[in-house]
Amino acid sequence: MKCFTSCYEDWVRKQEWDLTYLLAAASTSAAASAEQTAADAELRVVVEKSLRLYEEYAEQRCALAPADGPAFFCPAWCSAFENSVLWMGGCRPTLFIRLLYSLSGAALDARLHDFLNNGGDDGTDRLSAELLRGEKSMLGLSARQLGLVDELHGHTLREEGRLTAKMATVQEDVADRPLLSAARVHRKITSSSAAAAAAYAASSSSWGNDGDVAAAIKSCAEEMAGLLVEADRLRVATARALLTEILGPKQAVELLVAAKQLHLSIHKSSKQRDTDLCCGGGGGNVDGAVF
Template identity: 25%
Template sequence: MSSGGGGGFCNFYETWLEQLHHLVRQLTAAPRPPTTPDHHYDLDVLVGKVMSHYAEYYRVKSVAAERDTLSVFAAPWASALERSLHWIAGWRPTTVFHLVYSESSILFESHIIDILRGLRTGDLGDLSPSQFRRVSELQCDTVREENAITEEFSEWQDSASELVNARADLKEKIGRLVSVLRKADDLRLRTFQSVVDLLTPQQAAEFLIAAAELQFGVRGWGVNHDRLRGNH
């Protein structure tokens, strides 16, 4: 994909983001906590739709990276602020755990009187000891994988002198970069899905809403900053 292809992914991303806004509005409007079997089913279906939407993003991104790897790393569809936060052309997988702990802590504090009375809220502030243990185990596994991918990417960067001295096969080097990116994106999606899988439908909905709102917020700040600097 030449520069036109990069533009194609930019167009895809704008449409994809608009659809994510629509899905999040549906999640927000769904009854929480779900009080009937139909409510549980509807929430489950919505959570599945959101996760399929993220999977579609990574599928299309993988095709774009195959065609124009460097354009995907440059991420012309992202604001300068978003790019400054990137780890290998996307968000750092361990960010998921900071979000879970942060949302859980905020909700726990807001419901602490009810919890002390023995009432269950069923939300992210009401994670069970088993869920906390599984989140912690998953975090450790993700950190190990993240570090391994970071090391592989660092090795690729260290070999940049070979490109300058024309000692390397450019196609082979770019192929290695695509491989690193795919590993990073695979870890991002797997981590996201693994966290959703260990939550109840209500908790998963709250987590996905929080993750999307963080994404929308960072993008909004970044776009406004770029606009103020005359960076369109």
């Protein structure tokens, strides 16, 4: 468990460092607008470095998962709030897309606010023209980009559904043999007389059922480890497609900054919440945050 926690804590530190790096890159790019081509090339390098950190973390989890797959589905290194919103040991892959929609909506609201305040003067007429033509909307996204985002969203939702269904099967298997039969055996032992229970527990059949339970739990744990790896691959693939194939360099950096700020904010606030609950007698865990 210690190596799992260390892996996560190292990831959080890298997130904090990467956020500072991204903010500096975005600031430099804004100042170098006259040389936009060169600035975009630099931002692409920054985005790629950020994605590599994400991929390396997923690779580390993949290496650790076989040792204890279930540990990632309700991690001891996460806060109670974070555990409540986890999907397959991390965030939903579609979270990146939902965050993009939220940022885009906020940007459009700001532009409309300027339009209303300025009475349609200056550049606000261009906003109306852009929206009517469908050439641009929301955070500078083109109509083509919006179409690609929508396609990616649909594909990712289908993949999330497929993995959710597989996880449901694993969970339902807990009520199947041999776990059910083993549970019945355990009840017979505990409800019988002490002498009979001792005799039954000493029999080879009793030990065989214990072995069946261990084997069944091991099988479920292995399936969960496999699902975690699949989910992490989907998370990484979705982020890479969105950031490198659909968004422009500046848009990608802006989305990465927002994602990391959200992650670290939830990490800090939920950790403090657990500390407050613990001090107040409510219990809680103070170790972690969302992947």
